[in-house]
Amino acid sequence: MRGNKLHKDTLVIHEGYDDKAHHGSLTTPIYQTSTFSFESAKQGELRFSGEEAGPIYSRLGNPTVHVLEERMKMLENGKGALAFGSGMAAVSTVLVHLTKSGDHILCTRGIYGCTFGLLSIMEEKYNITHDLIRMGTEEEIEKAIKPETVCIYVETPINPTMELVDLHAVVNVAKRHGLKVVVDNTFSSPYLQNPLTIGVDFVLHSATKYINGHGDVIAGLLVGNDKDEMDKIRMSAQKDYGGIISPFDAWLLIRGLKTLPVRMERHTSNAEKLLAYLKNHPLVEQVFYPFDEDNPQYEIAKRQMSAGGGLISFTIKGGRDEAQHFMDSLSLIKIAVSLGDAETLIQHPATMTHSVVPEEKRLAMGITDSLIRLSVGLENADDLLADLAGAFEKMKVTEVNTNI
Template sequence: MSDKDFPYSGFSSLAIHAGHQQDPNYAHLTPIYATSTFVYDDAEQGMRRFSGKEQGYIYTRWGNPTFHEAEEKIAAMESFGVTDEHGDPLILKAYLQASGMAAISTLMMSTLKAGDKILSHYSLYGGTQEQMNTLLPAFGVDAVIADLRDLTIAEDMLKKHPAIKMIYIETPANPTIQCVDIEALTLLGKQYGKVIACDNTFATPYLQQPFKYGVDFVIHSTTKFLNGHGTAIGGVFMSRDVSFMKGKAYKVYKALGGSSSPFDAFLLVNGMKTLEVRMERHCSNAEKVAALLNTHSAVASVNYNGLTSHPDHAVAKKQMRHPGAMMSFELKGGLQSGISFMNKLQLCTRTVSLGTCDTLLSHPASMTHYSVPKEQRERYGITDGLIRMSVGMENIEDILSDLEQALK
């Protein structure tokens, strides 16, 4: 039995070993292949590589061994225990990118054309929202935004806009932590012949596997929980349609030039090996933080899917192993309360991004969503007093203590 065929019994074994191929020099870990190009034994081999008759590396923008391990590991995690329509283990193809936005751009450019529309929902990552609002329309692709938690509304939009080609979901969503029903939306979308794409960054493959519910594409900002240490920017997009990925998607991937770097890929590979144990601590801490915030007099409301009071609690429980480590909460007092709270933090880190070992807090109204008009922000649930929190792995007593003193 080869290493690749070993029947992993659990997620951590898979995360540590999947995707690894023995280096020709027998290095324990896959090396950082810091090379822009690759050489050939002779001209004929170069011809075979460029024609596709022989597998092998040509140019790092087109693929690199360090990228390959990261891609294979992420694909293995997203497909772990998932079967295809024939009951066979699901096979995925993934491409590592320089950022999550590069992955989304490659997805959009390879699947959409002028005249197509995207159906998506309120509360998206600011970069994704900006791409849908300002960049894609210039290429003739418009977004239809609706509350996709209501399937009646979703179906009405599909009927009203036959040009919709893709349903794009982000669940849990940024920064309101709204959850949409992946299975129900996918079934609905397939009835109308639509492509389904899901951003799984907040949940990670450990907590949620969208391919289990029939989606066509999954995207991650690997910068976040997958890397886990805030050391490198990255993104990945993958699909169950392997022929499409090796064909049109690969051409777009090469042409756009948004490939990763070998060093960033190396950091990602090693970060992913501890994903399960990190997520267990993140999630355990998050439950206790949510309990504190939910009863604090300075907090108007808490957006955390682990709370039974959250409107999307049942959906999250259905499709996630755990509600996760992300939450947001509304402070009484609006914008000034948000700024004052952020300034008082001592242990927790004031910054954008998420998924690192330390606890990160941001104030969307003055940071990530500052450029979004106030009226539009509030319609999406991003109010002046909203704080987004990525609960870290510090001792929970220290996280709670810092929050309590900052909330006074």
């Protein structure tokens, strides 16, 4: 049984792998090799010409990597998938593929700090410009499109403000203007959101995060809705640019994907418990979470996501000093700039992940000095709540001592 007869929770364990072709090995083997030998010179000729399928050289394709790509293609309902050595390799690959000198990229007003850095390099070196806008309505998107615009780049939920973008609205505008749409789906994972089914052209992931889920690999993934275009990207990005993933890292992602459904359910249930606590704490000013019923974008979240996921952002009373004091007062929750791990992680975007963004633009994105991003892990929720409560209590003590 394969394809539509099986649920994705099952396919995420089995898709793309036939143990009979690998000596009955239950686990996908790691083909830790740089090259593959041919049975004859003629076979080598046929494979290089594309007339015969089969491995040639691991920069051009590897059996372990192939399993990962097939599994991700299924999860995102795509026609082709490519694995990379980092999430930024996936971002740079698709943007380089879609643009040339003089083109324009329209982006959500909030984007990952290194994506912002890449866009700045593309503008400075290659005159590929970009604009950051809210994308709140179709009219707002339409107004920002220029004659030289070639693609729309979207994060939703946006890192780290958790602001949502209505993908149906973006796709509607893009189709009217013949533009490609790229969505960074890292925060949701393919378990909670599938932008390609809405009409998006490309979906990418920092696979370091939820896809892997164990904090022990750096990787990226790109999935597209056009097989021929994905094959073209493969030949440029991997054959010529060389932005490939190692077989061992691919194997780690295959392992991580097997537990993606159960992990995402636990991340979400824990986040919902912490959300209820943070919303009612007197030292918290605002909380940002997609499936918060008080979130003005809650209806958008319900239309394009199946659950809220494991990320919460919130602002604390005060500024940078108070935010850092709160973080330093935690003991179980780790200060680290990643997400999607088994461990709960916390970071201060203004001075960490988005410190590269100039202050004026950072504030326009909604990234204030009091904003904190919390990646809720798989621990017992009661232990996490106790850690948060202890940190808030230390803040209260400091506040009292300061006022004496």
